[in-house]
Amino acid sequence: MGDTRGSILRAAIHQFAESGLQQTSLRSIAREAGVDPALILHYFGSKRGLFLALVRQKLDEVLAGLLGDVPPTKDIGDLLVARFLALWDGDRRLFAALFRTAMSDESLASLLRTELLAELVRRVAATHSTEAERRAALALSQLMGMAVGRYVLGIEPLASADPEEVAADVGPTLTRYLLRPLPPPARPGGR
Amino acid sequence: MGDTRGSILRAAIHQFAESGLQQTSLRSIAREAGVDPALILHYFGSKRGLFLALVRQKLDEVLAGLLGDVPPTKDIGDLLVARFLALWDGDRRLFAALFRTAMSDESLASLLRTELLAELVRRVAATHSTEAERRAALALSQLMGMAVGRYVLGIEPLASADPEEVAADVGPTLTRYLLRPLPPPARPGGR
DNA sequence: CCAATAATTCAACACTCCTTGAAATATCTT
């Protein structure tokens, strides 16, 4: 099995999920992969390069799993929340680690904005030509807050609730942000 | 001015706000405070001890500023959001750094749960004897999501919007979580 | 003024880290 590069990636996923980007050392990844640390640099250029390779891969999964084939429905919020939870529940530790890193690393945050958020804006704009950015930002922040509470901070009963229950609670908020009338925006220059 | 301890704390706040807990070194704090690194340990025991001293102090400010003297009102959500934003807007970098750390550090996360969340639960329970935990968790996650979007990831237009506008958008969600009827909880053991 | 206590510094230990450049080993091509 000449898949050394693959086994490095696997070890990296495992370690990053366990301890995050900063805490994980190339040495410990190399140890788990049964490989010399220098080899990782040979393949990925740098620790950051390894991490980014990982992120790109997962981001595609997220985009497909979250925004792929969204049927038109009145309960769009419930659907999005359910998909979001299904994704994240499938690999809690890894996603939590990725999310934490995105919050500490401007270049990752920027990736989130330009890929995930932008795609969401595009979908929203398809039904609402105006205020798509505002709606998408609000929806995304509720999604992220739910994730923080459930997966990162472990706030009960949110952390242990069944996905369906969470979707029933949070979904309507998303639906409102995405489809319902919003308060009139502040007039620029008004007081 | 024999306030060396105070100037260490000030330097620490500045540096932690700028770079976070891990990235900031005792040596650089000592440099800014014009002091030997060992002196910090003398006063605070450890790097973590210094950070915790800081957190305790700020947490009290937050609790007072957020949950102190809440008048009974129908628009409780707008009020909470406005207060939350006023607090955080007053020191964006520091709060963002504290929040990031809370997400990576279980003992800080636990502090958030046992202090901020618990206090919120107590307030909610005053008007809703049942489901206070569920309501508080939902409200807190929307607050945190708003914070992540606005301050940490910098999602537009949320990041640059006037506080009043954000309060008008997000407040009703909080009010709903806190005061309005929620979907019936899943029956335990049901399917 | 001198002893006791507090404040502060010095120097060093013991790690760990990412990264580098050259050396060794394996694989492939012809």
Added chain:
DNA sequence: AAGATATTTCAAGGAGTGTTGAATTATTGG
């Protein structure tokens, strides 16, 4: 089989870390 190429290891550089314990300076109290 031999030369070329890719893969992998070795050893070490060089910097930075938190922390410790003793030594030094300043401050206070009798």
